[in-house]
Amino acid sequence: MQRILALGYALIAYLIFFATFLWLIAFVADFDLGPTTVNRAFEGTGLGQAIFTDLLLIALFGMQHSLMARPVFKESWTKLVPPSVERSTYVLAASAMLAILLGYWHTIPGSLWDFRGAPIEPAIWVLFFVGWTVLFVSTWLINHFELFGLQQAWFHGRERATPPPRLRQPLFYRYVRHPLYLGFILAFWATPHMTYSHLLFAGGMTVYILIGIAHEERDLVSYFGRDYEEYRARVGMLIPGIGRRAPPAA
Numbered sequence: 001m002q003r004i005l006a007l008g009y010a011l012i013a014y015l016i017f018f019a020t021f022l023w024l025i026a027f028v029a030d031f032d033l034g035p036t037t038v039n040r041a042f043e044g045t046g047l048g049q050a051i052f053t054d055l056l057l058i059a060l061f062g063m064q065h066s067l068m069a070r071p072v073f074k075e076s077w078t079k080l081v082p083p084s085v086e087r088s089t090y091v092l093a094a095s096a097m098l099a100i101l102l103g104y105w106h107t108i109p110g111s112l113w114d115f116r117g118a119p120i121e122p123a124i125w126v127l128f129f130v131g132w133t134v135l136f137v138s139t140w141l142i143n144h145f146e147l148f149g150l151q152q153a154w155f156h157g158r159e160r161a162t163p164p165p166r167l168r169q170p171l172f173y174r175y176v177r178h179p180l181y182l183g184f185i186l187a188f189w190a191t192p193h194m195t196y197s198h199l200l201f202a203g204g205m206t207v208y209i210l211i212g213i214a215h216e217e218r219d220l221v222s223y224f225g226r227d228y229e230e231y232r233a234r235v236g237m238l239i240p241g242i243g244r245r246a247p248p249a250a
């Protein structure tokens with residue numbers, strides 16, 4: 001019974017995440033499909049309050065992600081949450097924080113560029129969708145079901161131990177160490193209409209991604225050791241060949 005509950009919980013967490021993620025895509029694209037978009041959210045507050053609120057929302061989102069993903073945090077809270085649904089609980093918390101970010105976003109008036117209707121507009125949309133595609137494919141290259149907590153609950157249900165994570169370097173991972181984050185960055189910046197609202201979102205999230213990479217790589221080095229250090233010395237961070245780190249001492 002407990003195993004079926006764990007699997008049901010993992011599935012619900014996955015579906016909630018999926019729905020929130022679709023909202024994120026529509027939000028960034030400024031498609032009126034979800035409750036808000038980057039340019040059609042809260043209005044009417046002063047500029048200072050809007051910027052402060054948006055930066056606070058991004059910071060809260062980043063803190064939840066960074067804190068809950070750390071091994072030391074996982075170690076302590078798996079005393080409360082069963083390990084089989086630890087990742088699903090993370091996914092659920094991340095979806096809640098994302099929904100808060102998108103739902104309470106404050107629109108900022110004005111724009112930096114506007115290529116809507118210009119010949120370059122289709123190329124920008126292609127880049128936008130390439131970003132989401134790279135991101136989605138990268139989840140499968142890492143391990144889609146493990147990333148979203150389904151594998152852990154499934155293995156628990158079948159009374160099998162979850163296999164330990166492996167250092168993966170297929171396809172995009174041969175050229176950059178963080179293709180999934182690169183996909184986010186492309187999708188956030190490739191817009192035909194860069195409003196100041198969108199600029200704050202893209203800029204704030206990019207800064208968070210760079211901070212997240214530093215934390216993630218620290219954990220990857222401590223888990224995979226020399227293998228990750230060698231990978232990091234050979235492969236660029238977000239752009240091929242750029243952001244390689246000094247090789248480990250022999």
Ligand SMILES: C[S@@+](CC[C@H](N)C(=O)[O-])C[C@H]1O[C@@H](n2cnc3c(N)ncnc32)[C@H](O)[C@@H]1O
Pocket residue numbers: 138142147165166167168169173177178179180181182216220
């Ligand atoms: C949201 S994914 C992002 C992966 C990667 N940073 C990227 O942008 O493609 C984060 C998880 O992937 C894991 N991870 C990152 N790089 C990995 C690799 N090369 N092989 C296996 N797992 C990796 C991290 O330990 C973390 O649990």
